[in-house]
């Protein structure tokens with residue numbers, strides 16, 4: 035289980051821009067890096083094109099996994115957005131968590147977007163601290 039993840043401010047903005055572009059549909063993507071440190075954000079199309087769920091486009095997901103492997107990085111996390119809430123993992127997120135990685139969820143409170151990190155394992159959700167560095 036991981037309890038913290040470090041991201042560069044640019045990674046944060048890259049995800050946020052993608053989330054804003056896709057809203058009111060859910061947006062998704064992958065976080066790759068080493069240990070607890072993110073080095074690359076990979077945007078993936080939400081095949082479901084839905085405001086309440088996401089399904090990663092299988093071809094884009096495969097391409098992203100290949101990129102991560104060939105750059106000798108690890109898959110550290112999956113991010114997606116909840117344009118209509120909640121700010122935590124939904125029942126679907128918990129049921130469909132297929133990888134042992136950090137789940138970073140973007141949600142909107144009025145016009146303010148925020149992201150929270152979670153570790154989801156065997157139906158249990160634990161908070162992951164997100165550290166943003168300059």
Ligand SMILES: [Zn+2]
Pocket residue numbers: 114115116123124127139
């Ligand atoms: Zn979700």
